[in-house]
Amino acid sequence: MLQYLAKRxxxxxxxxxxxxxxxxxxxxxxxxxxARLAAGPDANxxxxxxxxxxxxxxxSLPEQFLRFSTGALRGDFGRSLRTKRPVSTEIAERFWPTFxxxxxxxxxxxxxxxTIGVLSAVWRNRWPDRxxxxxxxxGISFPAFALGMLLMQxxxxxxxxxxxxxxxxxxxxxxxxxxxxxxxxxxxxxFTRSSFVEILHEDYVRTARAKGLxxxxxxxxxxxxxxxxxxxxxxxxxxxxxxxxxxVVEVVFNWPGMGxxxxxxxxxxDYPVIQGLVLLFSLEFILxxxxxxxxxxxINPTIRYR
Amino acid sequence: xxSLLRSSFLAALTLGVLAAPAxxxxxxxxxxxxxxxxxxxxxxxxxxxxAMAKSFYEGLYGFxxxxxxxxxxxxxxEVSKDGLVYTIxxxxxxxxxxxxxxxxxxxxxxxxxxxxxxxxxxxxGLYNNNIAKTEAVDDYTARITLKTPFxxxxxxxxxxxxxxxxxxxxxxxxxxxxxxxxxxxxxxxFVEWKQTDYLKVAKFDGYWQKGLPKVDTITxxxxxxxxxxAALMQTGEAHFTFPVPYEQAEVLKARPELExxxxxxxxxxxxxxxxxxxxxxxxxxxxxIAYAINKDALAKVAFSGYAAPxxxxxxxxxxxxxxxxVWPYDVAKAKQLMSEAGFPNGFETELWSAxxxxxxxxxxxxxxxxxxQIGIKTKITLLEAGQRVEKxxxxxxxxxxxxxxxxxxxxxSTGEADWALRPLLYGESWPPKLFNTAYYKNDKVDAxxxxxxxxxxxxxxxxxxxxxxxxxxxxxxxxxxxTERLLSAHNKKLTGVYVIPDASFNFTEIDLx
Numbered sequence: 019m020l021q022y023l024a025k026r027x028x029x030x031x032x033x034x035x036x037x038x039x040x041x042x043x044x045x046x047x048x049x050x051x052x053a054r055l056a057a058g059p060d061a062n063x064x065x066x067x068x069x070x071x072x073x074x075x076x077x078s079l080p081e082q083f084l085r086f087s088t089g090a091l092r093g094d095f096g097r098s099l100r101t102k103r104p105v106s107t108e109i110a111e112r113f114w115p116t117f118x119x120x121x122x123x124x125x126x127x128x129x130x131x132x133t134i135g136v137l138s139a140v141w142r143n144r145w146p147d148r149x150x151x152x153x154x155x156x157g158i159s160f161p162a163f164a165l166g167m168l169l170m171q172x173x174x175x176x177x178x179x180x181x182x183x184x185x186x187x188x189x190x191x192x193x194x195x196x197x198x199x200x201x202x203x204x205x206x207x208x209f210t211r212s213s214f215v216e217i218l219h220e221d222y223v224r225t226a227r228a229k230g231l232x233x234x235x236x237x238x239x240x241x242x243x244x245x246x247x248x249x250x251x252x253x254x255x256x257x258x259x260x261x262x263x264x265x266v267v268e269v270v271f272n273w274p275g276m277g278x279x280x281x282x283x284x285x286x287x288d289y290p291v292i293q294g295l296v297l298l299f300s301l302e303f304i305l306x307x308x309x310x311x312x313x314x315x316x317i318n319p320t321i322r323y324r
Numbered sequence: 325x326x327s328l329l330r331s332s333f334l335a336a337l338t339l340g341v342l343a344a345p346a347x348x349x350x351x352x353x354x355x356x357x358x359x360x361x362x363x364x365x366x367x368x369x370x371x372x373x374x375a376m377a378k379s380f381y382e383g384l385y386g387f388x389x390x391x392x393x394x395x396x397x398x399x400x401x402e403v404s405k406d407g408l409v410y411t412i413x414x415x416x417x418x419x420x421x422x423x424x425x426x427x428x429x430x431x432x433x434x435x436x437x438x439x440x441x442x443x444x445x446x447x448x449g450l451y452n453n454n455i456a457k458t459e460a461v462d463d464y465t466a467r468i469t470l471k472t473p474f475x476x477x478x479x480x481x482x483x484x485x486x487x488x489x490x491x492x493x494x495x496x497x498x499x500x501x502x503x504x505x506x507x508x509x510x511x512x513x514f515v516e517w518k519q520t521d522y523l524k525v526a527k528f529d530g531y532w533q534k535g536l537p538k539v540d541t542i543t544x545x546x547x548x549x550x551x552x553x554a555a556l557m558q559t560g561e562a563h564f565t566f567p568v569p570y571e572q573a574e575v576l577k578a579r580p581e582l583e584x585x586x587x588x589x590x591x592x593x594x595x596x597x598x599x600x601x602x603x604x605x606x607x608x609x610x611x612x613i614a615y616a617i618n619k620d621a622l623a624k625v626a627f628s629g630y631a632a633p634x635x636x637x638x639x640x641x642x643x644x645x646x647x648x649x650v651w652p653y654d655v656a657k658a659k660q661l662m663s664e665a666g667f668p669n670g671f672e673t674e675l676w677s678a679x680x681x682x683x684x685x686x687x688x689x690x691x692x693x694x695x696x697q698i699g700i701k702t703k704i705t706l707l708e709a710g711q712r713v714e715k716x717x718x719x720x721x722x723x724x725x726x727x728x729x730x731x732x733x734x735x736x737s738t739g740e741a742d743w744a745l746r747p748l749l750y751g752e753s754w755p756p757k758l759f760n761t762a763y764y765k766n767d768k769v770d771a772x773x774x775x776x777x778x779x780x781x782x783x784x785x786x787x788x789x790x791x792x793x794x795x796x797x798x799x800x801x802x803x804x805x806x807t808e809r810l811l812s813a814h815n816k817k818l819t820g821v822y823v824i825p826d827a828s829f830n831f832t833e834i835d836l837x
Contacts, residue, residue: 054713054756057369057446063757065449066718072444100361101519102500111520167551175558182555183547184521272547274520281548282359287710 019315026308030301037300038090038293042083045289052287056099073099086293095297096290100282105294108279113298115185116268116275120260122191123199128253131203135210135249140237142215150207157204166197166270183272194271198264202256209252213245220244246317254310258303350540350836352818355553355562359546360523363514364503365485366438366445371737374484375828376544379525380421381487381508384412384431385478389822389830391590391641391739393482397426397509399464407473407780414464418532420490421513428460433491435468443499447485454480473778475785479643479740484828511537511832521545538820538835557582557813563836564821566812566829570628570683576813583816586630586809590825592639592744593631593733594802595691596762598725603673607799608665613729614651614803615658616698617691623806626686630811634804637745637796641825644741644776644789648797651804658698670699678716678732680706687805688731702729718756722763730761733808737826741789746773749796762801769795 053070070076074085089096095105131154138150170193174182184190217223218241226236268277276295283291360373365381368374384398399413418426435458437443438451454474459467470477480486493507506514509532512525523544527537545562547553554572556562558579568576568584577584597604597613604610619633638645662668675692677684688704695702707715719725736744747758750773751765772792776785797804812823820833 049708049710049714051713051718054718055709062449062453064452065446066756068441068444068448069446102362102503103519108519115520170552170555175555178559182559182561183552184545186521269549270552272545272549272552274518278520278548285709 019312023308023312026311030304033304034297034301038087038297039083041293041296042086045292046079046082048287052099052289055287090297095294098283098291099288100286100291105290108291109276109294109298112274112276112279115273116261116277119185119191119194119198119273119275120257122195123202123260124253124257126195127199127203128206131206132210132249134203134207136214136237136242138207138211139214139218147211151211154204154207157200157207160200161266162197162201162264163266163270165200166193166267169193169197170270185274190271194267194273197270198260198267202260205252205256206249210245210249213248214241217241217245243317247314250313250317251310254306254313258299258306261299261302261306350538351543352539352541352564352834352836353543353545353556353562354821355545355547355556355565357546357550357553357567358548359519360517360544362503363506363517363523364445364489365487366434366447367503368485369446371484371735371827376523377487377506378484378510378829378831379512379542379544380506380510380514380528381489382510383481383484383486383488384414385482385486386484387482387739387824387826387828387830389824391825393479393643393739397488398481401478403780405780407475407778408470410468410470410477411461412466412468414466415532416464418509419530420493420509421507421528421530422490422493423530424490424492426488426509427463428466429463430488430491431466431468432458432460433494434487434489437489437494437499450480450485473780475777475780476738476740476742479738479743483738512542515541533832536832538833542831542834554813557815560815563818564812564814566810566823566827568811568813570630570811573628573630573811573813581816582813584811584813585823586811587823588641588825589735589808589810589827590639590641590739590744591733591735591808591810591827592634592637593687593731593805593808594634595805596727596730596732596802597800598728598730598761598763599765599801600722600725600763601728603665603667603671604728606665608661609667610800610803612658612661612665612698613695613700614800615654615661616700617651617694617803617805618653619650619805620653622687622690625690626683627806627808630809631806632809634807637749637793637802637804638736638741639744639807639825641739642736642741642744643739644786645744646790646793648794655697662698667699670701672701672703673728674726675702675704675729676716676727676731677704677706678712678730680708684731691729691731716755716761717759720756722754725755725763727761731805732759732761734759735826739826741793742773742777745769745789745792745796749773749792749801764796764799764801766795766799768792 053066053073053075057066057069097104098108134150138147141147170182173180173193180192181190223236223240226240265277265281268275280295356372358372360376361370362368362373363377365374365377382396384396385393386396388394397415397418399415401410401412403410414428420426435455438445438447439455441448454470456469456471461467488509489502490507493505494502497505511528511531513528515524515526517523524541526541547556550569550572553565554576557565557576573584576582597610599605623629623631623633633650635650636646636648640647675688677688684706692702692704716727734748747753748760749764749769750760751770753760754763769792772788776788779785810823810827814821817837819835820831822830824830
C-alpha cells in the first residue's frame, strides 16, 4: 500500500509540469495587454511602459516561462499584478474559507443525498421514491445563483434570521453551504439510488434475506457498503469541483474564497494568480483521486493495490 | 452521524433566529462594488480605491460635494507670470496620524516620490509630465516648478490621487509597504485591511477640523454582486452603498428607512467615429449619425431615466465646459445629409462597445435600431476588457485601426476641461498614447487646447476652451449621447455622505443618528 502511494505521488510530478506549461501558454494567449489594463483608464503610454517593465512583461515569452518554472519549483509563484502581494499569500488567505465551505456543504449534502437515495431505492416506484427524485431533479435544475438570492431574500432580508454576506461566524455558513450543496445532494441522491437498486438485485442480498436477516441489516450492512463504491467516486469528483471555489455562490454571498479571487484575476488579467490557482486546482483533483482510490480499499477489502 | 449532523443543523437554524444583527451607535458600514487595489492613491487607477483612501488621506486641494475646488491642506497659492512656478502656502497646526507635523517637507517628499521612475507608481506619467522640481521654501511654503506652463495644475493637486502621506511613515515603511500602513492627515486612522473582506478605519482624535469626524469607525466592505449589496442595505448591515443598479432602485426606494439619491455626474457617454476611415471621414455622415439618435429615448430605455441627454462635448460640472445644447433628433435631416454625402442607401459598419455589461448591451441595441432608420447596418460587438485594450486602446498603427463606431464613456476626474478634451480629442492623443478613439485631428482645436494649457489668464482660457468645444461639436467626431446620473442609497440615519460627480465620495461631515 505504501509503495503504491509513493508511486502515485511520484506520478504527480509529470502531470503537474504538463499542466503548468499548458496554463502558462493559455494565459498568455488571452487577448489584451495586462500592463495596459493594470495601468488603468487615465494612464498614458509612458506609464504603461513603466508598468510593463515593473511586471516583467517586457521580457520574451521563453524568458518569462523560465522565470515562472524556476520560481514555481521554489514555491514562488510570483506576485499578483493587482495587489502586488505574493500569489502564495493571496491564495493561502482564500483557501480556507473555500475549504470549510466545501466541507460544510459536502457534509450535509452527502448525508441528505445518501438518505434520500437509499430511501428511494428501498421504496422504489412508491411515494418516497417519487418525492425524493422530484427533490433531486429540482436540486439539479435550480440554478445556484437564483437559489442563493432566493434564500438570501427570504432568510436575511424578509425574516432577518441570518446574515447576508461574509464568512465570519458559523451562521454565515448556513445559506452558502445550502446553496452550494443543493446540486451535490441531488446528484448524490440519484447516484446512490441507481447504485443501490442494482445491488438489491444481487445474489448475496437474496442470500442474506434468505438466511433470515432483518431487512435493515440487509440494507445497511450488505447493501450500503457495496453500493458505496460509485458513490464515493462521485463524492470525490464533487469535492474537487467545490474546492475550486464556486464562482457563482462566492460572488452572491461575497465569500472571501478562491472563486472570487479567480473572477477578479481573470478580469484584471492577473496572470500569476490565474496560473497559481489553476495549478492548485489540478493538484487538488489529483490528490482527491488518490484518496478516493485508497477509500475503495477501505470500503471493499477485496480490492488491493500494488 | 447523520442524525447528529441534522440536529446540529437544526440547532444552527434556531440559534440563527435568536441572534439578530446588532450595531453599536456610530459604526458605519459602506458597501461598495469592487475590491480595493491599494490604499496608495499614487499607485491606484480606480476611482473607488482613491475614494476610500480619502478616509485617511487629504490633499493640498480637494473637491467639495458639488465638485467645486476647495483648499484643504493648502491656505492659498500664487502662480508666477510665466505660469511655471506655483508657490503654495500651507495651513498650520495640522498633524499626521503618527503625531508628526504636516509641513512643506511633506509636499516635497510626496511629489518627489511620484516623479521618481524607480518607484514604479501607476500615476508616475501624470506627474512627471509637468513637474520639474519641488522645494520646501520654509516650513509652511512649498514651491513647485513645472517643465512647461500647465494651467490646470491646481486641479491636478485637487485630484484624489495627489495626497499627503506622512514623510516619516514613508521612510519607515518604504515605497511599497506604505500601501499596507497608510498614514495621512485625514479624519480617520487606518485600522485594518482584510483584503478579502473589509477595510476598517477609526476616528482620528487629533483631526485638524475641530468637531470632526462625528462617527467612530467606517468599515468599507467590497460586495461584488449587485443584488447582494441591495440585500445588505435592506437588512441594515450597511448604511451606504454605491453604485445602485437601476433595477434595484425601485426596490430600495420602497423601503421607508432608505433613501435613493441620483446625483449628477461628469461621466459622458458618447459614440466615437473613426474620422480617418471612410465613410466617417465625411463630416456629413458623422452629423447624420448624430441626428439619427434620439438621446431622450436612449436615456429612458437604456438608463431607466437615470441619465440626461448630453449638452456638449464636456459634461456640465466640469470647469470651462460649454453648454451647447442637445444635438436634435431629426431623421429627415439625417437622411438628407446621408444623400448629400453619397450614401442614400446607407452602408454597413461595425459598432463596438467598450463594455460588456447589460446597460451597454441595451445602448448598442438601441443605437443599432436608430441607425437602421438611415440605412446604416451595424454589427454589434461588446468588447471584453482584454479585447478592448488589444483592439482599441493599444492598437499601434492608426492607419490600420479596426475601430469604427465605438460606444464608450469618460469621467473627467480632474474636473477641468483640459482632461475632458486633451486625452480624447487632441491630435497627439491617438491610441496607444491616449484615448482619441475618433482619431480626430483639427489644427484649430489642437491650438486651442495647447494655448489654454499655457495661459494663466482665466478668461482667455475660457475663450479658448469655448472655441475648441464649439468646433468639435460641429465637426462631430462623436455623437454625444448622455451624461449619467450616479445612483447611491443610504440609510436615513446616515448624513453627510455624498457621491460627487466624478463618482468619488465626500464624507468628511459623515454622521449617524
